[in-house]
Amino acid sequence: MSTGTLGLIGAGRLASALVQGWVAADPACAERIFATDRVAGVAEALAAAHGIRTAADPAAVAASADLVILLVKPQDIATAAAAIGLALGDGACVASAAAGVELAGIRAALGTGAPLARFMPNIPVAVGGGVSAVCGDPAAVERLVPWLDAVGSAVAMDESMFDAATAISGSGPGLYAYVIEQFEAAARTLGFGPDEARRLAVDTFAGTGRYLAETGESPAALRERVTSPGGTTAAGLAQLEAHGLGAAVEAAAGAARDRGRELREGGA
DSSP: OOOSOEEEEOOSHHHHHHHHHHHHHOGGGGGGEEEEOSSTTHHHHHHHHHOOEEOSSHHHHHHHOSEEEEOSOGGGHHHHHHHHHTTOOTTOEEEEOOTTOOHHHHHHHHOSOOOEEEEEOOGGGGGTOEEEEEEEOHHHHHHHHHHHHTTEEEEEOOGGGHHHHIIIIISHHHHHHHHHHHHHHHHHHTTOOHHHHHHHHHHHHHHHHHHHHHHOOOHHHHHHHHOOTTSHHHHHHHHHHHTTHHHHHHHHHHHHHHHHHHHHTTOO
């Protein structure tokens, strides 16, 4: 994790998830994190929960931080960026997690040449398992990535791929949760009680993901290795294929990507 100071403009749900993950990874980092929010009491509640510091306003955060992260709603990004532009210290970098707001627009609102990055985290950052798409100026990306790696992993990509990243990692937790929900329901249908069904579905999903992440084995290789001809897994896979799971997942990813484009372009 970076040893620099971090300023958060916005202390809502995403800020809470990130801070929870950072402090769990390194409790000492709390004293290096400053936050402010335009809604009274929000930053103070986050500080009370995790031991971070608060600042009076965005300019005060910008003056204190080596990296300032904009965690406001997309419609508020221009105002927030303008509020910190002139207050940034020498060598300070800026990052934004505002969905759909491209680097060019943020840079124009900042009104400075400060190094700028854009990233898109997902909710598992709260437990150290997040995945964040990242792009931007090298200096800002270099400063941001250690913070993101502390709560999961960062995947650098061209900004043109951010809508696609939304479909896989941004919306992914919700889509994956729906799949787990269906396995949980299936377990109930097979006769398990609610607690047993939840544990079997969630822990199997989590364990499989952990296994793939830690061994480096591909999902296809694992599937092939555990599927005996004529066995139980083969019978289940045949039904998933018959009911079009692959096509459904592809359609879901495409729909999420396309909706991201619509929102970025001002669609309702």
